[in-house]
Amino acid sequence: MVLIYEKRDKIAYITINRPERMNAMNAETFGKLAEVIRDVDRDPDVWVAIVTGTGDKAFTSGADLKEYITRQIEGPGQQYTMYEHYNQLPSNKPFIAAINGYCLAGGLELALSCDIRIASENASFGCPEVRWGVLHGYGALRLPRMIPMAEAMEMLLTGDFIDAQRALRIGLVSRVVPLDQLMPTAEAIARRICENAPLSVRVTKELVYRGANMPHNEGVHLVHSMMSSLYSTEDSKEGPRAFNEKRKPVYRAR
Numbered sequence: 669m670v671l672i673y674e675k676r677d678k679i680a681y682i683t684i685n686r687p688e689r690m691n692a693m694n695a696e697t698f699g700k701l702a703e704v705i706r707d708v709d710r711d712p713d714v715w716v717a718i719v720t721g722t723g724d725k726a727f728t729s730g731a732d733l734k735e736y737i738t739r740q741i742e743g744p745g746q747q748y749t750m751y752e753h754y755n756q757l758p759s760n761k762p763f764i765a766a767i768n769g770y771c772l773a774g775g776l777e778l779a780l781s782c783d784i785r786i787a788s789e790n791a792s793f794g795c796p797e798v799r800w801g802v803l804h805g806y807g808a809l810r811l812p813r814m815i816p817m818a819e820a821m822e823m824l825l826t827g828d829f830i831d832a833q834r835a836l837r838i839g840l841v842s843r844v845v846p847l848d849q850l851m852p853t854a855e856a857i858a859r860r861i862c863e864n865a866p867l868s869v870r871v872t873k874e875l876v877y878r879g880a881n882m883p884h885n886e887g888v889h890l891v892h893s894m895m896s897s898l899y900s901t902e903d904s905k906e907g908p909r910a911f912n913e914k915r916k917p918v919y920r921a922r
Contacts, residue, residue: 671700672722673707679858680708680717690729691721693774697732701778709759712921715866716858717759719782720766721775724790724847727765730773733800760870762861766854767791768847772829777807780814783873785840786854787832788847793840794829813880815840865903866921 672683682704684691693701708717721727765771765782772794779785779793795804795811804811804824812820815838823830832844845853861869871894879887898904903919910917 670694670697671704673700673704675711675714677859678713678715678862679855680704680711680714682708682717682719684719684721684728686732687721687723687725689732690726690770691723691775692729692732693778694732705759708761714761715869715921716762716764716861718764718766718851718854718858719778720851720854721768724768724788726770726775727767727791728772728775728778729770730775730777730796760874761866762858762869762873764854764858766850767793767841768850773797773804773807777804777810780807780810784842784857786843786845786850786857787835787841788850789832789844790847791832791835791841791844792829793823793832793835794827795824796827796829798825799827865907865917865919867898867901867903867919868907871898 670684670686672681672685674681674683682701684693684697684701686692686694686697705717708714762784763782765779765785767779767785767787769788769790770792771779771787772792773796776793776795795807797804808824811824814820819838822828830838830840832841835841836844843853875890875894879890882890902922903917906919907917
């Protein structure tokens, strides 16, 4: 089983499960990952997802280069089929990356596609593709938008790794915790998110990503449009009602 998928108390747990290969992702892993992310999106009982890797050595070391080479030998362009589903990874629901150990190449791209990144103290991050004549494609697009350009360019062009503390300093992750506190911390954040109105959370996420590169006027129109849609929901009425009645709101994601 290359990927373990579990759901408990509104939280989906997605675990890359190839510890004998440092959780490197082959075509089967990419396909399964796309499937479970689609399921997260469809399941009304899932409000947040946590992504991690089996063991304490690697979140994921990226694409399995042994399979990549095999596909390259099969013919031009065959290696790209490993990434057919990668564009589907972003979800409308919050994703938390619980990064244990190596987070490299496609593994870093996966972490960058998550909304919140928590790292264990033994975590390390890198874009080593340039060493092997391949491309850190999606990561090269995302990384400079998330950390300072100079830091991103150093990582992308040298292929060198950085440790968890440097990742924290440059804003690549929001927290660094002891390894045994990694999943409890990720779960605590997930549970905290689950206390909030799920539709408000999803609209907020959409607004952040869609509005990031919008001109101000277009962004204002987007906000108004989203407000109009959100404020017609049951949850948007439940929140103020609960506040007025001095009780905890009961949200139903509708």
